[in-house]
Amino acid sequence: MTKPHVFITRPMPHWLTEKLEQEATLDVWNKNEAVPEEELVRRTAEADGLFCTVSEPVTRNVIEQAPRLKIIATMAVGYNNIDLEAAEEKGVKVAHTPGVLTETTADLTFALLMAAARRLPEAMDTIRKNEWGSWAPFAFTGQDIYGATLGIIGMGRIGEAVAKRAGGFDMNILYHNRSRKREAEERTGAVYAELDELLEQADFICVLAPATPETEKLINAEAFRKMKKTAVFINTSRGTTVDEKALVNALREGEIFSAGLDVFENEPIGADHPLLSLSNVVALPHIGSASEKTRRQMADMTADHILQGLHGLSLTHEAPGK
Numbered sequence: 372m373t374k375p376h377v378f379i380t381r382p383m384p385h386w387l388t389e390k391l392e393q394e395a396t397l398d399v400w401n402k403n404e405a406v407p408e409e410e411l412v413r414r415t416a417e418a419d420g421l422f423c424t425v426s427e428p429v430t431r432n433v434i435e436q437a438p439r440l441k442i443i444a445t446m447a448v449g450y451n452n453i454d455l456e457a458a459e460e461k462g463v464k465v466a467h468t469p470g471v472l473t474e475t476t477a478d479l480t481f482a483l484l485m486a487a488a489r490r491l492p493e494a495m496d497t498i499r500k501n502e503w504g505s506w507a508p509f510a511f512t513g514q515d516i517y518g519a520t521l522g523i524i525g526m527g528r529i530g531e532a533v534a535k536r537a538g539g540f541d542m543n544i545l546y547h548n549r550s551r552k553r554e555a556e557e558r559t560g561a562v563y564a565e566l567d568e569l570l571e572q573a574d575f576i577c578v579l580a581p582a583t584p585e586t587e588k589l590i591n592a593e594a595f596r597k598m599k600k601t602a603v604f605i606n607t608s609r610g611t612t613v614d615e616k617a618l619v620n621a622l623r624e625g626e627i628f629s630a631g632l633d634v635f636e637n638e639p640i641g642a643d644h645p646l647l648s649l650s651n652v653v654a655l656p657h658i659g660s661a662s663e664k665t666r667r668q669m670a671d672m673t674a675d676h677i678l679q680g681l682h683g684l685s686l687t688h689e690a691p692g693k
């Protein structure tokens with residue numbers, strides 16, 4: 372009997388390909404860059420399983436041209452890049468990796484918060500450029516984190532893990548979701564707030580809601596105008612939740628103090644992106660879950676999802692429908 376065929380959209384370590392090769396024939400895109408759409412369509416067309424990442428738009432076009440496809444497993448918790456409606460129509464299951472990356476992404480969110488508050492990259496650049504004159508009373512003064520107010524938009528798994536870290540800094544925590552989460556309030560001491568109230572009162576604003584039509588440009592020019600001039604804005608969710616032009620403007624005009632960003636409207640951003648011309652921006656290349664242990668666990672979980680999908684078994688983490 373011929374083995375099912377799996378297309379993997381990134382180079383993977385041997386332990387992972389060996390595991391999948393016991394049950395499938397693999398086609399691996401051997402570059403650490405997104406598969407161009409034409410290539411994704413062509414290679415998924417032959418596949419029973421698609422092992423993908425956040426960077427490939429798995430569109431209706433991709434899904435409809437893949438008659439054998441049974442399972443799409445993304446190595447990510449966010450699955451906004453996959454057309455769930457088309458997958459459901461074609462009977463293709465979709466899996467993602469919630470939970471396993473929660474603490475690692477919360478660590479990175481907090482690291483960005485601290486770096487943007489205390490201007491760490493900007494200060495380090497001074498040393499690199501040999502421009503460190505002497506201890507200067509008002510050089511690189513930033514915002515205090517201890518005792519400040521944190522506003523979390525999207526108090527889910529990662530939002531709550533960020534709130535727990537904030538507890539160690541004695542922060543007051545406000546959060547905004549579509550629905551109140553009373554258990555999270557009990558666990559973290561966070562207080563539910565309407566969005567405007569959170570924007571107006573928080574010293575630090577972290578977006579951790581998923582990319583959906585509802586969250587598209589949720590943080591726009593009007594939202595930035597409501598924030599404190601000393602506010603630090605952090606986005607580790609998806610670039611689509613923020614109006615980037617409005618963000619550039621808010622940072623340039625001093626409507627907010629600084630921003631820490633792991634995600635962008637279009638990834639990868641080029642070195643000539645306007646955000647990178649601003650000294651009050653800390654920018655990272657979408658590395659929220661990038662610890663060695665977590666990425667290994669995510670890859671392994673994705674491989675398990677592929678095997679479950681190929682065998683018609685229920686998925687450990689099926690992506691919730693629309």
Ligand SMILES: NC(=O)C1=CN([C@@H]2O[C@H](COP(=O)(O)OP(=O)(O)OC[C@H]3O[C@@H](n4cnc5c(N)ncnc54)[C@H](OP(=O)(O)O)[C@@H]3O)[C@@H](O)[C@H]2O)C=CC1
Nearest residue numbers: 449476525526527528529548549550580581607608659660
């Ligand atoms: N930078 C990176 O590398 C990473 C980024 N991520 C991003 O983080 C996101 C969150 O992950 P995770 O915490 O596991 O997901 P969860 O589903 O656990 O949490 C998402 C939260 O967002 C809330 N939410 C949804 N829609 C809205 C809305 N319109 N307004 C306000 N809140 C909303 C939900 O609550 P409710 O339904 O009540 O509104 C929920 O509590 C992912 O979807 C992904 O985009 C995740 C991992 C790594």
Ligand SMILES: O=CC(=O)O
Nearest residue numbers: 425446447448449
């Ligand atoms: O952005 C990463 C994810 O897991 O979602």
